Structure formats: structure tokens, C-alpha cells
Amino acid sequence: MSIKETDTLVVGAGQAGIAMSEHLGRAGIPHMVLERSRIAERWRSERWDSLVANGPAWHDRFPNMAFERTGPNGFPPKEEVADYLAAYARMIGAPITCGVEVEEVRRLEGRKGFAVRTSDGMIEAQHVVAATGPFQVAEVPDMIPARAGLDQIHSSAYRNPGALRDGAVLVIGAGSSGAQIAEELSGAGRRVFLSVGPHDRPPRAYRGRDFCWWLGVLGKWDMAAPAPGTEHVTIAVSGANGGRTVDFRRFANEGMTLLGRTEGCEAGVLRIADDLRANLDRGDANHLSLLDAADTYAARHGLDLPEEPQARARQPEPDCVTHPIRALDLAAEGITTVIWAVGFGVDYGWIKLDIFDERGRPLHHRGVSPERGIYYLGLPWQSRRGSSFIWGVWHDAKYIAEQIAIDRKYMEYHESAAAPSGRRA
Numbered sequence: 001m002s003i004k005e006t007d008t009l010v011v012g013a014g015q016a017g018i019a020m021s022e023h024l025g026r027a028g029i030p031h032m033v034l035e036r037s038r039i040a041e042r043w044r045s046e047r048w049d050s051l052v053a054n055g056p057a058w059h060d061r062f063p064n065m066a067f068e069r070t071g072p073n074g075f076p077p078k079e080e081v082a083d084y085l086a087a088y089a090r091m092i093g094a095p096i097t098c099g100v101e102v103e104e105v106r107r108l109e110g111r112k113g114f115a116v117r118t119s120d121g122m123i124e125a126q127h128v129v130a131a132t133g134p135f136q137v138a139e140v141p142d143m144i145p146a147r148a149g150l151d152q153i154h155s156s157a158y159r160n161p162g163a164l165r166d167g168a169v170l171v172i173g174a175g176s177s178g179a180q181i182a183e184e185l186s187g188a189g190r191r192v193f194l195s196v197g198p199h200d201r202p203p204r205a206y207r208g209r210d211f212c213w214w215l216g217v218l219g220k221w222d223m224a225a226p227a228p229g230t231e232h233v234t235i236a237v238s239g240a241n242g243g244r245t246v247d248f249r250r251f252a253n254e255g256m257t258l259l260g261r262t263e264g265c266e267a268g269v270l271r272i273a274d275d276l277r278a279n280l281d282r283g284d285a286n287h288l289s290l291l292d293a294a295d296t297y298a299a300r301h302g303l304d305l306p307e308e309p310q311a312r313a314r315q316p317e318p319d320c321v322t323h324p325i326r327a328l329d330l331a332a333e334g335i336t337t338v339i340w341a342v343g344f345g346v347d348y349g350w351i352k353l354d355i356f357d358e359r360g361r362p363l364h365h366r367g368v369s370p371e372r373g374i375y376y377l378g379l380p381w382q383s384r385r386g387s388s389f390i391w392g393v394w395h396d397a398k399y400i401a402e403q404i405a406i407d408r409k410y411m412e413y414h415e416s417a418a419a420p421s422g423r424r425a
Contacts, residue, residue: 002121006032008404009116009125013039013096016131016378018085019062019394021094023401029408033131034118036101039089042135043082046156050184051078052239054176059212060390062088073210075239106352107371112411114373126373126411127404130348130362133378134388137345144265144338148330155181155341161188167336168192170270170328172262174199175234178341179246183238186256193328193335195259196248196276199234201283202290204245207298207305211237214294221386234343236283245287245311248280252318259325270328277321288312367400372407375400 010020013035024031038044053060058072065088070076076084089096097120104117105128116123138154151165155177158164161184168191171182182194202211215221226233236246252258260276291311298305328335346361355363355371362369366383367376376382377400378393386392 004032004121004123006030006123006125007408008032008127008129009034009102009114009123010129010131011102012131012133012378013089013094013098014042014131014133014378015040015085015390016133016393016397017096017129018089018092018094019397020129020131020377020400021089021096022062022092022394023397024404025092025094027401027405029401029404031095032123033094033096034100034102035096035098036119038098039096040082040085042133042156043078043085046135047078048155048158048181048184049160050240051180052076053078053081054237054239055212055389056210056239056243059210059216062390062394064088065091075243102350104350104352105374112373127375127407128351128373129375129377129400130351131377134346134380135344137347138340139342139345140340141342143262144270144330148265148268150330150335151337153337153339155339156344158339161185161190164190165336168334169337169339170330170335171195171339171341173197173234173341173343174236174248175341175343176237176246178234178339179236179248179251180238180240181339181341182256183240183246183251186251186254191257191334192255193257193259193333194248194251195262195272196279197234197261198279199236199283200286201236201246201248203287203311204237204239204243206291206294206311207308209294209305210243211290214290214297215385218293218297221384221392223385224383226381226385247315248283249315249318249321252320253315257325258318258320259328268330270330272324272326272328274324274326276324280321284314367396368403375403 007029008024008031010017010031010033013033017033021033052075056073057067057070057076061067067076067084069080101119102116106115108115113124113126114128116125138156140154158181169185170193171178172195174194174196182192186192204211238246248258258276259272261273263271263273348356348362353371355369357363362376364376377397378388380388382396387396
């Protein structure tokens with residue numbers, strides 16, 4: 001069997017893999033990108049029909065190409081995002097091969113580099129970049145038994161209200177996905193229960209500027225690490241319907257039933273934590289803190305932006321908050337579908353090296369593994385708050401390419417120094 005060789009193998013052709021290819025190409029580093037399906041596949045087949053980007057088109061993009069169909073202040077639909085990434089890959093001439101899955105990466109014995117087994121044969125690479133991103137394995141907790149007779153799906157499998165069985169719907173998780181799906185279902189006339197955990201709830205826009213802009217000028221995108229205890233706090237923000245602030249009290253006042261965190265299930269009855277009000281108050285505090293910071297910045301820098309006192313208005317407390325539900329009988333409430341919007345896990349089982357923590361998450365510093373030659377790209381908080389966004393991953397890819405170039409320089413010197421004296425550079 002013939003073995004292909006390359007300096008750097010990039011695994012995955014989503015936004016991370018494409019950004020990585022651009023910077024490797026600029027640095028003149030030979031590489032190949034393998035994608036098991038299509039470019040940006042998860043945007044096409046693992047997102048609901050009405051999904052749009054959570055950031056406006058002017059902000060959440062690569063530096064060298066704008067979105068063509070959506071105006072700068074709009075929120076591109078998922079198919080446009082996928083088309084954008086495919087067009088960008090063509091523009092930079094990324095050497096992407098689709099339909100090839102990487103099955104195993106092992107260290108070469110007695111020499112530098114890695115043996116990579118793929119569905120299309122073996123590859124030897126000096127460097128491997130795992131650009132598979134943060135959304136790898138859909139997490140569906142084993143909490144509600146199958147005998148309950150419900151349809152249970154992950155948010156990545158949800159498509160639209162009409163695709164669900166008739167009946168009420170329970171959405172568990174109130175980050176961006178859960179909030180948007182619950183609002184869409186409620187707007188379609190479904191009876192919806194939404195289980196709300198701890199979350200941040202920024203304004204969609206304030207004083208005429210999107211919250212992405214405010215995070216930028218306030219330096220919050222460049223936070224190098226999350227505050228203690230907030231590493232996995234979800235963010236409830238939406239670009240749906242032209243973009244508006246997620247407000248869970250508004251959801252409830254329009255007919256949705258809010259619940260606290262879902263803790264367990266016994267005999268078809270869910271146990272609900274008594275934390276709904278605390279979670280909503282925490283989201284409100286986060287909302288107000290950004291408004292305060294924005295007001296301070298605008299005053300300090302003399303920005304002529306219209307004041308917006310209504311952004312601080314609080315919806316009336318709905319009955320489900322003043323009289324919280326602690327036990328939810330699924331059958332009695334007519335719930336036929338549960339949508340788990342609780343995030344994703346990672347799967348690096350194909351990397352056969354001892355470089356992961358006890359949960360299987362990669363050990364790294366800014367994407368550089370303790371195993372020289374292995375790198376990661378697209379991880380949340382890889383180097384800063386914005387790392388998992390399209391623009392953020394582009395900057396992280398630049399750093400990874402620089403590290404690969406440094407490693408190549410050391411090896412070039414080694415090979416030159418080891419050559420016969422007459423052949424030294």
C-alpha cells in the first residue's frame with residue numbers, strides 16, 4: 001500500500017480547517033485538509049431550518065471576504081454561512097479532499113511525525129491539526145427512560161415545528177439554541193415548556209450598536225480566560241427575526257412555561273430545581289452589567305449614540321416564576337417531544353496519544369498540545385473569548401501556523417547541521 005506524505009495534515013473542513021489552510025498556505029507550508037463529508041457540513045445538516053448566525057454579517061466573518069447576500073447588519077441564514085465557507089475555501093485554493101475520514105493518528109516509531117490511517121489509505125505527516133471544532137458529539141443525558149414513550153432528540157436533530165409529533169414540547173437548555181427553538185415552537189402555536197439553567201443574557205443591540213460591537217470596544221472578546229465558575233455558562237442570544245434580545249419573562253408572558261433546571265425523572269415525572277428565579281435574576285444582572293459598561297464607555301469617549309432607557313425595563317413576573325413548578329408530569333401535560341439543547345461533547349478517540357484529561361478533553365496551551373506536532377483549532381476559549389467564532393478561529397489559526405513554521409525551522413537546521421560539511425547551508 002502506498003503511503004502519502006505531507007508536512008501538515010488538517011482534519012476537518014469547517015471554519016477552523018479553512019482558516020488553518022489559509023495561514024499554512026500563506027506561510028508556504030505544504031499541507032492537505034481532509035473532510036469526512038462536505039465543506040461546512042454541520043451548518044448544512046446538523047442545524048434547524050430557520051437558523052441564522054448569532055453575529056451580524058459585518059462581524060462574524062473572515063477578514064478577506066464579506067457575505068454577499070446578507071447586508072452587513074443582517075444575520076446570514078445557515079445555508080449562506082455554509083456557502084460562504086465553501087466559497088472562501090475556493091478563493092484561497094485550500095487543498096481539501098472531501099469524503100475521507102481520519103480513523104487513527106499514532107506517533108511514528110523512531111522518527112519524527114505521525115502515521116495517520118484514513119478511509120482512503122495511510123498518510124505520514126510531520127504535524128496534525130485537529131480542526132474538528134467544539135460541536136462533535138451531541139449530548140443527550142440518560143435521564144428520561146425510553147419507556148416514557150416520548151420522542152427525545154438533540155437540538156442538532158431538530159428541523160422545524162412541523163417535523164415534530166403533535167403535542168406539547170419540552171426544551172431542556174436555554175442557551176442560544178434552546179431559546180431560539182423554544183421561541184420558534186411557541187410562535188408556531190405549540191405549547192412549550194423551557195427548562196432554564198444559569199446563563200448570560202446580553203442585549204442583542206443597545207444604543208444603536210450590536211452587542212458584538214460593544215464586546216469589541218469594551219475589550220471583552222479578548223478575555224484570555226473565563227471567570228472562575230463561568231467556563232460553561234451558556235449565552236442566550238439570537239439573530240432570529242432580524243435579531244432581538246432574548247427575554248425569558250417575555251417568553252412566559254406570551255404563553256411559554258418556564259422551569260428551573262431539570263434534575264431527574266421518576267415514573268414519568270420530572271424533578272425541577274428551585275432555581276428558576278435565581279437563574280433569571282443572574283441573566284438580568286449580566287444584561288444590566290453590559291448596559292452599564294456601554295453607558296460608561298459612551299460617556300467617556302463622547303459617543304453620540306441615542307440613550308435607550310427602555311432597555312432596562314423588566315417584564316412583569318409571570319405565574320410560572322412566582323409559583324414555580326417543582327414536578328412536571330410529562331403525560332399529564334401532553335408532552336410528546338423532548339429537545340435536549342444541552343450542548344456537545346468532544347471525541348478525540350482517533351488520536352491514539354496520552355494527551356487528554358480524564359474527560360477526554362485536549363490538554364493544550366492556545367491550541368498547542370504537549371505532544372510536539374499535534375495542534376487543536378476551534379476550541380471554546382482556545383486563546384480568548386472569541387475563539388470559537390468565525391473571526392476568532394481565523395486569528396487562532398494564524399498563531400498555530402506560526403508554531404508549525406517555528407518547528408519546521410528547527411528541523412531544517414537539524415537536517416542541515418547533520419549533513420556532510422560540504423553540503424551544509
